[in-house]
Structures are given as structure tokens and as C-alpha cells.
Amino acid sequence: MTATAQPLPGQCHRQVVEVRAEVVAGVRHDVGAYVRLWGYGELAEAAALCASELLSNVGKHTDSVTCVLTLERRSRGVRVTVSDSSGKLPVVQEPDWGAEGGRGLLVVAGVADAWGAAPTGEGKDVWVELRVEAERPRACGERTGLPPQLLDAALYFAPGGAEDVERDLRCTLEAHDTGDHHALVLDLPDPAGALWASWARGGAPAAVLVLPDCPAVCPTAGTPCCEFAAHPGAHTWQLTP
Ligand SMILES: [Zn+2]
Ligand SMILES: [Zn+2]
Numbered sequence: 358m359t360a361t362a363q364p365l366p367g368q369c370h371r372q373v374v375e376v377r378a379e380v381v382a383g384v385r386h387d388v389g390a391y392v393r394l395w396g397y398g399e400l401a402e403a404a405a406l407c408a409s410e411l412l413s414n415v416g417k418h419t420d421s422v423t424c425v426l427t428l429e430r431r432s433r434g435v436r437v438t439v440s441d442s443s444g445k446l447p448v449v450q451e452p453d454w455g456a457e458g459g460r461g462l463l464v465v466a467g468v469a470d471a472w473g474a475a476p477t478g479e480g481k482d483v484w485v486e487l488r489v490e491a492e493r494p495r496a497c498g499e500r501t502g503l504p505p506q507l508l509d510a511a512l513y514f515a516p517g518g519a520e521d522v523e524r525d526l527r528c529t530l531e532a533h534d535t536g537d538h539h540a541l542v543l544d545l546p547d548p549a550g551a552l553w554a555s556w557a558r559g560g561a562p563a564a565v566l567v568l569p570d571c572p573a574v575c576p577t578a579g580t581p582c583c584e585f586a587a588h589p590g591a592h593t594w595q596l597t598p
Pocket of ligand 2: 571572573582583584585588591592593
């Protein structure tokens with residue numbers, strides 16, 4: 358007899374759910390319990406909420422009277438899938454705030470790290486992924502002051518005067534063991550970039566320099582990176598605030 362690969366016990370939970378409000382409320386509770394059991398307590402409430410919204414959607418938008426709920430434990434979180442017999446894929450609609458409930462997918466989209474829908478042979482799957490926050494690198498945070506002669510140099514670029522010039526300097530790069538520290542001194546109008554001071558370990562800033570902005574933009578939030586172009590280390594939004 359040869360051993361065959363089996364799913365890890367306890368890493369997946371699947372159940373048939375009757376789509377009725379009182380049943381959905383009970384399932385919501387169960388989902389939270391499973392997610393806690395798997396060690397993702399911080400995701401329990403969101404997973405329960407997503408599961409109940411997905412199940413409610415089956416009742417509202419399809420003729421299915423039952424559907425299948427699948428909960429899977431992933432390495433950094435959980436995945437909730439609701440499979441029903443309707444091939445009609447869901448769409449996120451503008452909320453009707455006056456209506457009772459009906460926020461469904463809008464709620465899910467706001468809570469989930471990722472979600473999607475896919476047709477299956479018998480209908481469709483709507484799934485949601487919730488992930489625990491990854492350990493983020495920290496910012497350097499090294500501090501120094503802007504020497505008086507560099508304040509004079511910076512004022513040359515500052516039409517608004519000394520008020521716009523940052524004199525308490527703090528390195529915002531990802532924590533680093535080598536290379537110079539960098540701190541923003543003055544933001545310049547687009548597309549000029551910004552005025553930066555750099556300094557060696559244990560030294561003081563000796564010059565200010567104009568550097569172009571890092572062109573990277575956070576793919577989820579759409580916020581730009583606050584560093585200079587080609588900076589070392591992670592982008593602003595990847596660091597622990
Ligand atoms: Zn630094
Ligand atoms: Zn960047």
C-alpha cells in the first residue's frame with residue numbers, strides 16, 4: 358500500500374448551508390469559531406461578516422435554496438468560499454442606504470484583502486481572502502538638525518520662507534546598516550521633486566540636494582511613495598508607520 362497525499366486535517370471546513378436568515382446567523386457564529394480555532398482571532402469577525410454577506414447574497418440574488426460554504430486555512434489567513442448553483446456572477450452595486458441590508462459585496466470589498474467570483478461547472482464560487490498583517494520593516498528614524506548654512510541654502514528654494522523648511526530632520530528610509538541617512542527638507546512644486554539633506558553616520562548634513570520623487574504608487578491605496586527616486590529599501594507604504 359502506498360501513502361497518498363491527503364489534505365491536512367482541520368485545515369478545511371465545508372458545509373451545506375440552507376439559505377435562511379436564522380441558519381445564516383448560526384453559520385456566521387461557526388465561521389468565527391473556526392477562524393479563532395485556527396489561530397487567526399483578529400480575522401474572526403471579518404470572516405464571519407463576509408461569510409454572512411455572501412450567504413445572504415445567495416438568498417437575494419439567486420434561486421438556490423442551498424449553497425456550500427468552504428472555509429480554508431491559509432498560511433497567512435483564511436479563505437471563505439460560497440458556491441451556489443447560479444451562473445450569474447455578482448456585481449458590486451451602489452448602495453441603497455434606505456434599503457434594509459443590501460450592502461452585501463460593498464461590505465465584503467471593504468473588509469477583504471482580496472475577493473472574486475468564478476463560474477464553476479454547476480454554478481459559481483464567490484470567495485474572499487482575509488490575511489493577517491505581514492511583519493513590516495521599520496523606518497530608520499535617525500534624527501539630526503539642519504545646520505544654519507544649509508537653512509540659508511534651502512531658503513533659496515522656498516518662496517514661502519523659513520516656515521516651509523523642515524529643520525528637525527528624520528531619516529524616513531527603511532532601517533539600514535550602511536549608506537547615508539536622508540531626510541526631506543522641502544517639498545518642491547511638481548515635477549521638480551524635493552529638497553533633501555543627506556548625512557553620514559555620526560556626521561551632520563553637509564549639503565542639500567534636489568532629488569526627483571520616487572515614481573512608485575501603492576497598488577492598493579493609490580498613495581505615492583514619499584521617498585526620492587531610486588531610494589534604497591522599501592517604499593513608504595511598505596514600512597511600519
Ligand atoms: Zn537612515
Ligand atoms: Zn519609493
